[in-house]
Amino acid sequence: MTLRSPPLSGVHEEADARFTDFGGWEMPVEFASIREEHDAVRSSAGKFDVSHMGEVTVSGADAAALTQRLTTNDVTALDPGEAQYSAITDEDGVILDDTVVYRLPADEDEEFLFIPNARHDEEMTERWVAYRDEWGLDAAVTNRTTEYAMVALQGPDAPDLLRPETGVDIGEMDRFDIASGVVAGAESLVARTGYTGERGFEILCPWDEAEAVWTALECQPCGLGARDTLRLEMGFLLSGQDFHPEDEPRNPYEAGIGWTVKLDTEFVGRDALERADAEGVEQRLVGLELVDRGVPRHGYEVTTGDGDHLGHVTSGTMSPTLGEPIALAYLPAAYRDPGRSVRVVVRGEPKKARTRTTPFLDR
């Protein structure tokens, strides 16, 4: 299968980036070193090419109704220029994808944009179209993934870097606000969103103007390696790893994003999630820190001190900021309490670990 390339591939090659296949896209994983890039975002600023993320717009008279019925959060709570984190679930309440739904700052009709994860853009577009037709709703659904490039500028210095490059009054923007405006000459959407826990922006610009935006934002280029360590310190989910409809089928309550489920709205999976909410879930995504030396990684078993199976790690790393090995693992719900003693089996050796609340980093 041919890998899809972001519009900035040539720029990244010139910067000597290393690349990886991520969700069918050939994306930069590392420019300098993961640690350097991670530290830049925590202490100053870094920029990420996240053009592998999908962009799907939904417009027309029933745009809100359609998106409301296909996402767990309440899109009617959004004013123009606001966004929300949400989940997309199947009839059984299993997470198919997580997404940010933006209500675009349009003057006239309601228009929504949602951001599926890499590789999910076509599937989610088809899903929206199929349900639109089944329900007879009036909405245009358009996959714009290769129309929009996406650059994430993240870190405490992000506002100072972006301000001179745009007419958008970014000082007025709250978290999860989105505004239209020009960035480095490119007609763009500027959102105060991100995946790192830092103050930051995600800029959606035309695919063929990505280089102007990228180049204008002079700071450390960062790859998906640093994006992963940054998001994990915040306890944010990674699609395909912390949830996956076949390999790791989880509902939002298990995955720790039950707050995105608004049971007073109608959506696919609502009835199953109402039952899950009433009955409680058996397993829950829990934060872990290793007490013994070692690095917890995806797939490692978690046991009691006596060696009884409890669950498994879905994401783990050595936290560059904390200097501690941290992980997310699905464990029996009672282990949600911080300070519970468990073991993470690293290459056959049970290593002492304890549960802790997420985010791991106070932000």
Next chain:
Amino acid sequence: MSFDVPEDLRYLESHEWVSVDDGVARIGITDFAQDELGDVVFVELPDEGDDVTAGEEFGVVESIKAVSDVYAPVSGTVTAVNESLFDEPELLNEDPFDAGWMLEVELADEGELDDLLSADDYADQIA
């Protein structure tokens, strides 16, 4: 990108180096290997007195993104372990041929050295 390949060392295809002084072999990973791994965050090594066997794994190096076994270029008994790596695994990135050495081994069979790559051969391999 060019990597440091000191002339006076011998190498394994799996990117370990060895130097020999008076029957004792010092072992580490190469500049190329540390660059491929990225930021090293954890090192697992045998204890003094353990035996290692040429071609077999003797430890693990973990970077933020990857887990990698390390292989013994020669057989013998471990006489010293670089314990600084437990607290400062980043020494493997910063100085792989000197401060980042991993083990010292009393050679069981000096003849095994003949099976290792010269600096030129290793440089060709990573070119």
